Structure formats: C-alpha cells, structure tokens
Amino acid sequence: MPEQTTGASRPTLEAVAAHAGVSRATVSRVVNGGAGVRQHLVDKVRKAVEDLGYVPNHAARSLVTRRHGAVAVIIAEPEFRVFSDPFFEQQVRGISRELTAHDSQMVLLWVEGVGDHQRIARYLDGGHVDGALAFSLHSDDRLPALIARSSVQAVFGGRPPVGSGLSVPFVDCDNRGGAREAVRHLVSLGRRCVAHIAGPRDQTSALDRIAGYHDVLVDPDPALLCQGDFTRESGARAMAELLDRRPELDAVFAANDLMAAGALHTLRERRLRVPEDIAVVGFDDMDSVVRDTEPALTTVRQDIEGMGRLMVKLLMRLLQGRSDAAPASVITQTSLVRRASA
Amino acid sequence: MPEQTTGASRPTLEAVAAHAGVSRATVSRVVNGGAGVRQHLVDKVRKAVEDLGYVPNHAARSLVTRRHGAVAVIIAEPEFRVFSDPFFEQQVRGISRELTAHDSQMVLLWVEGVGDHQRIARYLDGGHVDGALAFSLHSDDRLPALIARSSVQAVFGGRPPVGSGLSVPFVDCDNRGGAREAVRHLVSLGRRCVAHIAGPRDQTSALDRIAGYHDVLVDPDPALLCQGDFTRESGARAMAELLDRRPELDAVFAANDLMAAGALHTLRERRLRVPEDIAVVGFDDMDSVVRDTEPALTTVRQDIEGMGRLMVKLLMRLLQGRSDAAPASVITQTSLVRRASA
DNA sequence: ATGAAAGCGCTAACAC
C-alpha cells in the first residue's frame, strides 16, 4: 500500500543549497526576494531552484513566520441561495482578485446554521488564517459577534446592525446617501407622489435606504412605503399594492434593481407608461438585471467588486498594524446612473 | 502577504505538559484522541488544555504529518457566472458539507484565465492542500492537464474530455443513460417524432446526452437535433426553430431544465398544448427551474449535491492510498421524474 | 555579503 502518494519527496532548501554550492540561508534570501545577495549568487540559486523544481514548503515557513497567506471568507447561508446571488458573486470576485494580488488564498467557510458556529470559532482561533472576511446579512445573526470575539482580525462586508459585531470594521456603500440621491432626482423631475419599495427590515442596507428616502421626503404619506424582500416578485407585488393604495402615484424608488424590475413588470401589465406616468429608480446597477429591463432602468450604482477589494485592502492594512493611520471602516460612494426609466 | 500583528503568544504543547505535569508526548497523544493513555492522565491533560486555552498549532502539525486538512476547489470561470449557476452552487454545497464531515477546509482557487495557471500550479505543488477538486467544463481548457500534472491528488466533477486530464478520476452522472431513459419514455408514450435540444458541444455532459438520444432513436432525422447553450433563451429559440423545421413534431427532449423551460415558453406562445400536442422532458431536475414551470416538467433527475459529496469521498479514499479496492471514477445513477409535461 | 546555528511547535520512533 503506497503511503500518502505525494510522489517522490520534494527538494528542500537544503537540496537547493547543495546544488548551488551555497548555504541554506542564502537560498532562503534569494527565494524571498534576494535582497542583499550578490547577483552572481542570486543567479546560481535561481538556476538551482529551476533545475530541481523547488517549491517552498508552506507549513515550515508559516511555522516560523506565523503568517499563513490565507484569509477566511465566511459565508452564512441564512435561508437560501446566498451563493448564487449575483451581488454576492461580484463581491467575492473582488475579494478573490485582491487576495491574489496580495499573494493570499481564500479559505471558504460555509456556515449553514448555529451548529457550525463552534467549528468556525475553532478554525479562526486555530491559526490557519491571517484574518477573516464576513458579510453582515441579518440582524438576528450571532455570527458577527462570534467573529469579533475570535483571535483574528476581521472585516465585514456591509454595515453590521448596531450592537452586534461592534468593534469590527466594515466596508459598505453609502446606502443612505444613494437613496437620497435617487429620491432627490425623482423630486427634481417634478414628481409629487414618490413611493418607496423597501427591502427587508433586518438588513442594514434596506434600513439605510429607507432612511435616505425619509431624509428627502420629510413626513411622507405612510401608505407610500411598501415592504418587499429584495426579490423580483416582491417588487411586482409591492408595486401593485402601491397603485391600489395611491393611484395618484407618479414615481417609485425601489430598494434594489430586482424589485424595480418587478415593479416595471406590474406597470406594464397595468398599461402605465414609464417614465411618463410613473418614474422608476432602482438601486445596485446590477448588470444581470439592468441589462434587459424595459425601459432601461435608472438606478443608483454601487461598485460591488470594488467593495470586495476594499475589504481585503482594509484587512491587509489591519494585519500590518497600520490601523493608526487608517480609518476603521470604509463607506464607498454611490452614483446615480440616469437611463430611461426616470 | 501581511506581516503578523504580534498577539500574546499562545500556549504550546510544552506549556500544557508542564501545567499537567506530564511529557509533551502524552499531551500530544491526548490531544489526538488519547488512545493508550490512562484515564487519570487524560483528565489531567484535558484540564490543562482547558485552563490554558490551548489550541494546536496547525503549521507545526502539518510540517510533520504532511497533512493539511484542506482541499483546493478549483473554479474556472470560462466566460461568466459559473459561480452563480445553481448547478454549481449545489455541487459546491455538497463538497463543503462532506469536507466538513472529514474535518477539512475548502480553499477556493478562482481561475480567471490562462494567466492564473502558473499560480494554481504553484499552489497545488506548494504543500498547502491535501488534494484538489475541479470541474471539467470546457474541452478547450488546459486546466485539467495542469492539475493532473501537479503533485497532489485530484478528482474532477464531470467527465473530462478524452485526451485532457487523462488519468484523473471523476464523478459524473450517467448522462447517456439518463438521456436514453428520457427518450425511451417519450417513445413509450407513442411519440413518433422526437426532437432534441442539445447543450454546447464542448461539454461532455451535452455530448453524452446527445449520444443517449441517438442510442434510442437510431438514425433520426438530423433536422430534429437543434443546438442550444444551456440557457433558457437558447431553449426557446431552438424550440421555435424545430417547430418551423418540423411542424409534425410531437415530443422534445431538452438537454437541461433551463432549455426545457424556454421550450415550454415558446410552445405556449404558439398555442401548442403540453403534453397533448408536444411532450417535453428536461434534464437535471433543478429545483429553481422545475418549481415554477407550467405544466410541471418531467425531467431526468441527478443528485448534484450527492455528486459533490462523492467527489470528496473519492478524494479522501485516494489520499488514504486505498485506490486498490476503489474504482477510479464514479458514475451516478439518474432517474426519470414523471410530472405533467410528458 | 555569506554562513553557522538556533529554534518555530509538533509528531512519531524508540526506549524504558
């Protein structure tokens, strides 16, 4: 029976040193950038590395450096399909790219329930990763606090609800400001009766967008606020309900593009013209949605991939202990993208 | 890679040993299960571990054991949205769950292009992971060969095209058999003119399903085979084309559910009754699609999450060197799920 | 600029 078929044992630093006729220390220096080694030797060592197909042993290295070149990305799946959410995919893509740029790998920790919490905590404390990235999805989630309590540095995607992972820095877009801009735009178009289709109340992004709506429309008719859950269907339903409640409606700001698309669908069914009868603004500028909306959707753009990259950058800064100069959290700008719907 | 923020150094085995008044070896034994240690000492050590909050250093451990408790999951993104594909999500979920059961973590390696290949190869050879899991998506992909050439054991999801990652074991469902069953079912219903909407020719699953179609319908009218690309839209388009080409059509087997849904859409537009006029069978039994198809879709079910789990099981078996007893690859069964559409 | 040597924290022979 073949023991652990990892093939013939790989060459070590020692072997490279012998092959190049230098000491292990010199090889180590060359492998790690080669600063302070004469070019002559650098070349020799490089050749030896090449000849032998040497690849540094990561375990040995991190045993002494205490660095792992890996970051945990914690994904909590609350109900369903977080993973296949395009928002999520974009953010993870940004994280992945930036991590690669920092020579770090992504260890995916998939949390399916409270039963996994113990496992996650142990992993974070087990010295496998340099830091952790997580997403604050729902306010009833115990995970943020768990992560904040762990021994590794962490950065959140999305503003955590007040009173959970308090001291953990996060990256989020300016949801409130973006919402404000959307509503202001509708008002500037001369719309008098602006409704809002809100996202789920247990997500800070939805709450912040509601707040932005209220910033502009002080004391609006409560009947103009309708609850959705960020799905297309809920947007369609909410739109129908709003029309029934307030037929005089002339504009609607949906808390995300998917709900805006649903609203557009309902408006078409009811033979209402967009934007002539009702102007519609979404949020996210999500490519997969915006691509085939009719008419083209005016929306608030946020740079989701960029936010993922920022999460990594922030974490890396924290790990280097340069927290003195850097701000704790990052709020990214949004921008209104004007298209046909408003 | 970031520098390390120097936290309070964690207790080592040594410290626990001293605290418990035993040797390091004994502590090590207890920490690793405690076999062959008197209960009396086990308790003492456990308490010491508890008192000091000891957590084993993973790097030190894998330096000597040469095991890492981690598996690379390689995701190649050919054109777009692999990640948010529900098929993919289910498979990764299965992988994640089974990995957890094996006390292993998932290191996600996201490949965006040929430029990443070098990086992936180095990572696999760098001794970070015990093995690798990958998906064979497109036949023009150089990745399978790259992985097969690396020093770690690997298992593929989906049958790789002949002549690529030749010796690498894989897990796939019986695409050909499933397709056969689908078409046989249509024939047994008395359908005389059975069309096939095929998937992209560079994916083995699509090819195998075409083969299954041909197994049953020897020498069918070539006009009855129409090319799609696994998207809903392509299914709708293909259905339209098929109807134009052969109005006498009375059944269609689509290579996946999404295309079947598209086909259903076209049939409804053309006022054709399903299954009275035309019977429709899909492939996958993808929940998110099948859930709201009208009429309910008859389809070939494959256990996608189970396939993900099997990939891990197979890999673990390979890592234990028990390849003698175990078959190289696994082909899972499919089953026809009869609903209303056929 | 380079080499010698001392560990990093752990496991696994091997001795007792």
Place this chain on the structure above:
DNA sequence: GTGTTAGCGCTTTCAT
C-alpha cells in the same frame, strides 16, 4: 503506558 529524542523545512539572528 509514558518519556526521551530526533527531526519536519524553513527563517533569522549572530558571527565572520
């Protein structure tokens, strides 16, 4: 059963 000891492969002072 339990302890002693020899590394795993690497980085990093500290001499030279």
